[in-house]
Amino acid sequence: MKRLIALAVILAVILTGCQQAGVEKGEIRVVAMSPRDMVEQLKLGEIDAFVAWEPFVSEAVVNGNGKIIATSADIWPNHPCCVVATTEKDNTELVTAIVWAHVKATRFINNPENREKVIRYAMEFTGKSREVIEAAMTRIKFVEYPDEEEFVKYYENLEKGGYLKRSVEELGYESEDDFLQDFLYKEVYEYVNGKLAENESWMPEKVNKTVRIGYLTADLHQLAFYVAIKEGYYEQVGLQVEAKEFANGVMEMEGFKNGEIEVGYLGGAPATLKRINDNIRISIIAGANSEGSAIVAKDVSSIESSIEELAGKKVAIPGFGTVQDFLLRMVAERAGLRITV
Amino acid sequence: MRLRGAILLTFLWYLISAFTDLPLPHEVAETFFILLFNSEPVLGKTLVQHAAASLFRVLTASLLAFSIAIPLGIVSAWNRSLTEIVMPMVEALRPIPPLAWIPLAYVIFAPLPNTVQVSQIFIVFVGAFFPCFVSVFDYSRNVPEELLEMARVFRAPERLILRDIVLPHSLQGVMSGVRIGLGVGWMSIIAAEMIATSGEGLGYFILVMYEVGGRTAEIVAGMAMIGTVGYFMNWLLLKAERLVMPWR
Numbered sequence: 001m002k003r004l005i006a007l008a009v010i011l012a013v014i015l016t017g018c019q020q021a022g023v024e025k026g027e028i029r030v031v032a033m034s035p036r037d038m039v040e041q042l043k044l045g046e047i048d049a050f051v052a053w054e055p056f057v058s059e060a061v062v063n064g065n066g067k068i069i070a071t072s073a074d075i076w077p078n079h080p081c082c083v084v085a086t087t088e089k090d091n092t093e094l095v096t097a098i099v100w101a102h103v104k105a106t107r108f109i110n111n112p113e114n115r116e117k118v119i120r121y122a123m124e125f126t127g128k129s130r131e132v133i134e135a136a137m138t139r140i141k142f143v144e145y146p147d148e149e150e151f152v153k154y155y156e157n158l159e160k161g162g163y164l165k166r167s168v169e170e171l172g173y174e175s176e177d178d179f180l181q182d183f184l185y186k187e188v189y190e191y192v193n194g195k196l197a198e199n200e201s202w203m204p205e206k207v208n209k210t211v212r213i214g215y216l217t218a219d220l221h222q223l224a225f226y227v228a229i230k231e232g233y234y235e236q237v238g239l240q241v242e243a244k245e246f247a248n249g250v251m252e253m254e255g256f257k258n259g260e261i262e263v264g265y266l267g268g269a270p271a272t273l274k275r276i277n278d279n280i281r282i283s284i285i286a287g288a289n290s291e292g293s294a295i296v297a298k299d300v301s302s303i304e305s306s307i308e309e310l311a312g313k314k315v316a317i318p319g320f321g322t323v324q325d326f327l328l329r330m331v332a333e334r335a336g337l338r339i340t341v
Numbered sequence: 342m343r344l345r346g347a348i349l350l351t352f353l354w355y356l357i358s359a360f361t362d363l364p365l366p367h368e369v370a371e372t373f374f375i376l377l378f379n380s381e382p383v384l385g386k387t388l389v390q391h392a393a394a395s396l397f398r399v400l401t402a403s404l405l406a407f408s409i410a411i412p413l414g415i416v417s418a419w420n421r422s423l424t425e426i427v428m429p430m431v432e433a434l435r436p437i438p439p440l441a442w443i444p445l446a447y448v449i450f451a452p453l454p455n456t457v458q459v460s461q462i463f464i465v466f467v468g469a470f471f472p473c474f475v476s477v478f479d480y481s482r483n484v485p486e487e488l489l490e491m492a493r494v495f496r497a498p499e500r501l502i503l504r505d506i507v508l509p510h511s512l513q514g515v516m517s518g519v520r521i522g523l524g525v526g527w528m529s530i531i532a533a534e535m536i537a538t539s540g541e542g543l544g545y546f547i548l549v550m551y552e553v554g555g556r557t558a559e560i561v562a563g564m565a566m567i568g569t570v571g572y573f574m575n576w577l578l579l580k581a582e583r584l585v586m587p588w589r
Binding site for chain 2: 027031032044046161162163164165166250251253254273274276277278319320321338339340341
């Protein structure tokens with residue numbers, strides 16, 4: 001008899017375990033993986049949809065098995081995405097040099113005369129075909145500084161979603177405004193922008209320094225970083241760049257924390273999240289792009305351009321706390337769906 | 342005495358918390374009890390759900406491991422020529438930690454759907470198999486010689502000797518093998534979940550809590566859940582041992 005009871009207990013435990021495996025209606029199941037794997041997994045049918053940065057969105061579309069069901073421009077028009085951040089805010093000389101190289105590179109990208117060269121750089125940087133790059137470039141806006149009013153939404157939504165564990169007061173700021181002013185450090189950009197408006201060929205003083213810069217795997221948003229290296233903008237201001245690749249923005253923030261990098265290109269969501277949660281003292285000195293992500297579903301699946309139909313589906317994101325996770329949570333909330341793993 | 346141990350542990354914990362970023366015991370306890378049945382916002386699951394997911398994988402893999410390790414252990418202890426074949430293999434593979442199998446498992450199981458989950462089950466299988474096998478083997482091997490001799494003097498058929506002498510003696514080995522095997526399997530699954538995206542499970546929970554940042558209390562609560570489940574698993578099996586072998 002007692003043996004039977006023991007057996008029943010074990011069986012009950014197993015059965016509850018089985019039940020967890022099923023997906024409830026009204027839930028989106030998320031899995032974290034690198035964007036490179038997403039394209040492959042979507043093809044194999046292991047996932048039903050993914051949210052990723054370009055050029056992986058276009059790659060899935062061009063290769064014929066993915067369909068965009070919402071671009072990030074649909075979800076949140078003109079949303080800031082990647083930014084340039086640094087832990088060396090007080091080193092004005094260094095920051096000026098970095099911002100100058102970034103602004104020059106961004107203007108190079110946005111100049112229609114350079115189109116051919118830009119596409120070639122983009123192909124080299126991401127390793128994707130011309131067709132994929134051309135499609136991807138139409139969905140990215142390369143900017144020099146993020147729209148501050150929009151950027152604040154990251155902070156507000158992260159707080160609302162229960163992602164933030166600390167308040168700005170705990171970090172030693174008097175108020176949110178006080179924090180944001182320190183975090184969104186626009187002064188240097190304004191200075192550089194002003195100088196360049198006066199004289200297009202203005203250049204800051206050479207710093208003669210090695211700087212370690214982080215970036216994300218084949219993230220077309222961060223093309224300005226690659227262009228700045230290739231066009232020799234860093235060299236011109238005396239910077240030797242050591243590039244360090246990261247899988248997603250959250251991992252890159254770990255890089256900042258562990259002192260692996262001084263400057264980094266990364267998403268606004270992880271930057272804000274880890275700035276507050278782990279008190280990693282970075283400031284945003286420039287913007288890289290707006291928009292440029294999308295939710296892609298498999299062509300043959302039953303998802304038909306509507307978010308509601310993501311219910312009960314398995315969706316991949318590059319990591320928890322990334323811009324893409326953030327975008328998915330935005331649409332899920334609007335459609336009344338719950339995010340789970 | 343046990344109570345004193347608990348008090349000492351709590352005291353030490355407070356002491357360490359005072360000097361480090363380790364959250365205070367009562368903060369962890371609060372987080373633990375809240376998350377036990379309320380889903381945590383980032384992953385949208387409760388601690389119980391994560392524990393169930395991990396436990397499910399461990400039980401599946403361990404049952405598989407035990408169903409091979411137990412018969413194999415008894416038979417290879419019983420049959421001397423089989424011992425010669427099996428033991429060198431086991432002794433060669435046993436020192437390889439389960440986690441060292443992870444990359445290989447990914448390569449081997451890549452063609453299957455759900456590669457990550459299958460690999461995790463395989464890793465737990467490896468973790469649970471060897472302690473169970475060794476324990477069963479040792480107990481089956483150490484059947485008192487005089488009992489065997491006596492049985493043979495009375496010309497008992499081999500089948501009877503196996504059933505009435507070897508099997509009851511190996512039972513102790515089976516019970517402790519299952520207990521140790523499950524323990525090692527439980528440790529392996531947590532570690533395996535931390536390495537790859539498993540979607541759910543306590544190891545994954547702890548890892549994501551670290552990545553998102555600022556959640557030390559959640560991390561420690563997850564660890565507490567691992568300990569609690571492990572403790573109860575052990576306790577349950579000790580009880581079961583007494584049920585199965587009342588003579589001990």
